[in-house]
Amino acid sequence: MRADAESLDIGDVTANWVNAEVLRSELDLRIKSLADLVDTPLFFGRLDYLHDLDAEGEHGHRFYIGRRHVHDAHGDPMVIDWRAPVSQPYYQATKQNPRDVGLRRRFGYDGGELTAYEDEHLSDPTEVETSSRLLQREIERPRVGPMRDIVATIQPEQDEIVRAPLTGSVCVQGAPGTGKTAVGLHRVAYLLYAYRERLARAGTLVIGPNRSFLRYIEQVLPALGELEVKQATVDELVAHVEVRGADGATAARLKGDARMAEVLRRAVRAGVRMPAEPLMVVRGSRRWRVPAHELSELVQELLDRDIRYGAAREALPQRIAHSVLVRMEQAGEAPDDRTQNAVARTPAVKAVVKECWPAVEPAKLVLRLLSDADFLAEMAEGILSEEERKEILWDRPARSVKSARWSPADAVLIDEARDLVERTGSLGHVVLDEAQDLSPMQYRAVGRRCSTGSVTILGDIAQGTTPWATESWAAALAHLGKPEAVVEELTQGFRVPRTVISYASRLLPAIAPELSEATSVRDSPGSFEVRAVSPAELDDALVTACRAALAREGSVGLITADARVPVLSAALVAADLAHLAPGQETSRGARLTLVPASLAKGLEYDYVVLDDPAAVVDGEPDERTGLRRLYVALTRAVSGLTVVHAAPLPGLLAAAG
Structure with missing residues (x-):
């Protein structure tokens, strides 16, 4: 197919x-979208239908399901795109509702090489339904490098959202390890397939919490054949001025309060004045x-x-x-x-407009609001x-926007003021x-960027750390301008081992008592250890734990309180353990990443070594925010967690021993 295009x-x-x-x-x-991905197989499943789909043949159709559509030299399909309607039963068909599927086959790969397959005879009542070993193996496959797609392992409840x-x-409330980020990315890929022309005009955008997170997920959509989806952080969306300062927690919370929208609305219109003198226009x-x-x-x-x-x-x-003009016609x-346009451009009319409705520069307006x-x-x-x-209010008022x-938080206020002056353009879909x-x-x-489009919101109330x-x-959706959005809850975890999620869930009564405790489908409990040491032994014990984790296959994340990063970085260097910073996983230069707790959200590692939960x-x-940050750190592991x-x-973790 690529050769034909070339x-x-x-x-x-x-x-x-x-046009050329x-x-x-x-x-x-x-041509770029048809590039070979050596480690990514073209197909991962097969569906054998009981009956011909167009009702003209005697035998059922057989379809291979893959990441993209593949046809032969004659144009006949060899692999069907996973997003096509005919592929949906691969994710949704069950023994109770086989959807006319006689057999579903899953293929297992190792480094791009076909190594196994597994069959389910969905229409055979005598076959006992069992969990998929290939599915389990795919979930537990070591994670080295950036985040990968889950197209071969999407579950029925995830597929409905996609x-x-x-x-x-759609708003997805997802516990750690439920795959909400992957669901959001695969939803973008599906929408671009099903509504390509509309979204090609309107555009799509993925918004993440920070650049490290976006670098971690940046390869998922290209692997699914989607190369043109933009990614940004909220700070980048509102980057109308250079951010060089920081607010205290109280000031940032107040500037982020929805009441500031009304304050800004008043400020934008504060300069409007009623004319005191009549207007005289000279025409000829x-x-x-x-x-x-x-x-x-x-x-x-x-x-x-x-x-x-x-x-x-x-x-x-113009008014x-x-x-x-009315007076002209009466005469x-x-x-x-x-004539009307010419009158509107006369110096006399311009003078009235300047006096009554002066121009507003959003940054200067916010500068005045915070200085005066x-x-x-x-x-x-x-x-x-x-x-x-x-x-x-600023302690030291600035003289100009640049200084x-x-x-x-100030940049967000400027963005609000800009929208009050001139409408922000809307995209077709935002994640x-x-x-x-x-x-x-x-x-x-964010809501302004999808005011005429739709949005997929992904998050976990228990992981709120600001x-x-x-x-x-409900409150978040109201602020977004999408109060009608459907809220879906994912509680079945696939990534975090059962023992780890159970341990982390001890914190839920203090951080989010209204949420259901997450469960895990993982048959393997995962390795889990809590190790107490003296303060003098702490750094050496962490290095030892990292060495032990590196002896296994997969990625390792050493998560620590932000203030401890320089200390542990020096300790790792002294121990001759090469390590990366979050977001550098794409370099594949090392398997150990030193992760500040503030950047751990959304990341995942095969093995996690957690440094001193009390320090996190x-x-x-405040304690509640700290416990939420700890909950995030505890739930980054895929195969094992060691707490040193x-x-x-903290009391809730120590209470049960």
């Missing part, structure tokens, strides 16, 4: 060089007068409509010009649209208390991962 001669098939360039770029993209229609928004030898009260009515009408500030500012000169003249105590007090009256206003030490950590104002910023982390999905908890501003501690364990 051999195409498009030299004489286009009308001009522009467009066609060439599309052909290059096609194939949900584009028209609806005649003068046309519009009284001040009529101008005021036009301004008030635009204020009452509450349309975006910039759109109203563009509409005002004023229309009033002049017997016959003006047209060109009197202006902030006026705009936040009845919304923020005096103590709250003092908390967000200001903007914080991430928002680790959504529980966003502030209301950040939710609003001071402003959401306490309910103490590294956060010198300080006493």
Whole structure:
């Protein structure tokens, strides 16, 4: 197929060089998408239907299921794309509902080489239904390098979310190891298959918590044949100014509060003034007068409509010009649209617009709001208390936008102000991962990017580790502007071993008592150990645990409190253990990653060594946030977890021994 694409001669098939360039770029993209992935097999399953699908043949159809569509030299299909409707029974068919499937075959691979297969006779009532050993082996396969797709192991409840229609928004509450991130990425791939033309025009975007996380997941979609999906963090979406500062927890929480949207709305419109003088427009030898009260009515009408500030500012000169044209017509003249546009551009009308509806620069507006105590007090009256206003007011007012030490929360405020002035463009579909950590104002910023499209929200309330982390999905969806989104809960874990998830779940009563405890389908319990040492032995014990983990196959993550990263990095170097930072796994230069607890979310490793849980908890501003951070760290393991501690364990972990 790739050779056929490369051999195409498009030299004489286009009308001009522009069309030729467009066609060439599309052909290059096609060739790129057909690149061989040596370790990725073309097919992973087979379906044997009992009856012919078009009801014309005597025998059932047989389909091989793979990551992409593959046809032979005659154009006949050899492998069916996993997203095609005919492939869905591979994920959904059961003994109780075989969907006309007689046999489902799973293929097992090792490094791209076919090594095993396994059959299920779904229409045979005498065959006993058992769990798939190949499925179990695929889940437990060592993880080295970036995140990989789960297209061969998607479960029925995951498949229903993946194939949900584009028209609806979906919120996935998923416990650790339930595959919510993979579900979100595969949903993007499915939507691009089912609604390709619409999303090609509107665009898609995957939003992650940080760049390390995005680098970890960046190979999933290309492996599924989708090369054009953009990825970004929320901070990158709102990067209208250079962020060089940071807020304290209280100030950041207040700036992220949804009440700030109303404060900004007032501030944007604070400069609107009613005209005190009538307007005089000169056209040729005649003068046309519009009284001040009529101008005021036009301004008030635009204020009452509450349309975006910039759109109203563009509409005002046309409204004023229309009033002049009415007077011209009453005097017997016959003006047209060109006359109205000319009147709208006259210096007199421009002067009125400048006086009544001045231009607003969002960054300068937010600068004034955070620097001018009197202006902030006026705009936040009845919304923020005096103590709250003092908390967000800058100690040292900046002189200009460039010299200001903007914080991430300030950048979100500027983005809100920009949208109040001019509408933010909307994409066709957005996937928002680790959504529980966003502030209301950040939710609003994401919601603006999919205001006319749909969104897939992925997260876990129990893993919220910011001071402003959401306490309910209903509130989050309201801030996103998607209150109608369907909330799905995934509680069946596939990644985290049963003993590990059970140990971590001891924290749930303190961090998210309303959530169900996650279960694990893993037959193998995984290796699990809690080791107490003295403070003097701690670093050496961690190095020893890392060596033991590296003796096995797979990736190893040493997770520690952020403040301990330099100390442990030096200890690993001294012990001659090469290690990476989060997001560098794609380099494949080493199997050990030193992970600050603040960056552990969303990552996974075959073996995790956790350094001193008490230090992880103490590294956060409050105990609940610290316990949530610890819950995240405990649930990154796929095959084994070793907890090494010198300080006493947090009470909930120590209580049961």
